[in-house]
Amino acid sequence: MPEYAPLDLPDDPKLAGNITHFARALRRAGIPIGPGRIIDAIRAVETAGFTEKRDFYWALHACFVSKPEQRTVFAQIFRLYWRDPRYLEHMMAAMLPAVRGVQEDRGAQAAEKRAAEALLDGAGAPDLDEPEAEDGTEIEVDASLTMSAEEKLKTLDFEQMSTAEMAQAKAMLARMRLPIDPIPTRRTRVAGLGRIDAARTLRAAMRQGGELHDLKWKTPRTRYPNLVVLCDISGSMSQYSRAVLHFLHAVSNARGAGWARVHAFTFGTRLTNISRHLDQRDVDAALKSAGAEAQDWEGGTRIGACLEAFNRDWSRRVMGQGAVVLLITDGLDRDDPNALAKQMERLHLSSRRLIWINPLLRWDEFAPKARGIAAMLPHVDSFRAGHSIASLEELAAVISKRDDVGDRDRLLLRQVAS
Structure with a gap:
């Protein structure tokens, strides 16, 4: 919380009613909240008081937030509902950036669309299917060249998806495959x-x-080779990691898709093997157990130390027979870049192909200026984006091509030029 001025409640400031409505919004945004937690929150606020936003915020946070990944959604909904007197306009702006005079110069922040969608719950949203002119006359729109909803969803950044869009994306990811050609x-x-x-x-x-x-x-x-996945679950990668893990669950449970075995590891501040959890057929149960196993979700990042642990403890077990390695991380690491480069080189030499999936590559202005990225880039076979369904489909199309380098060579030239 950046500031803690005296609290201004929304209109009709009935304590129990407002907290109940706030809890319903959190539940619609994906945070499991039952009646017991609502009662506890009301009693906690009555006990702690709400003359300062600090006390009010953390009293509700203690009652409603039980997992690290819920913090962002809670903070966004709290800001929209309790802090801003024009919260409805902000919610509309987050969902519909350029509708009827509400204009936003930036995209919605992480979880902002889901927060806005949860508070609005579909009420008050303008009907975009039948646009009208200011004088009331109907306007006909030729939609013959527009993209279908599914095609638009494929190109949408995972970080900018609403709750409903993410649910549709997960259903699409569950149908995707990652085919690999056999090795003679x-x-x-x-x-x-x-x-x-x-x-x-x-x-x-x-x-x-x-x-x-x-x-x-x-x-x-x-x-068929093994597929080894090293997935970054630090704070900056949280939303992307969850989408990619849904995709990997589908790959590991696809019979006859080609891979001998799928080995999955998560890392943030430590390395965690979640392979056995992805073997479960139910994706929700698989990711829940994987999340319980990995205790460093949305924490810091120590890429070099985690790669060293993998090379030392797991490489010989899972990398035999020419495994293909997917390294999913943004490469933002503050440890010694020389040590990171050494571990990347060892990982590269142990694998048949090392493919780096980086969500930051979605930006046209992306350049390998960070020390961690500069140290890792020379030791990969291919460097590709992984921020959307379309980018994962492109990965599936080229993963068997030994000559595919993605954007590696282009960025290496930019790195040398700078």
């Missing part, structure tokens, strides 16, 4: 055509008294 091996199998199998051909001839009647053929056996 030195072992062979019997085939109708291919290379001549000299040993089998000669053995068959010996059974015929040394006469060669027909040729035996063989072809190389194929196998």
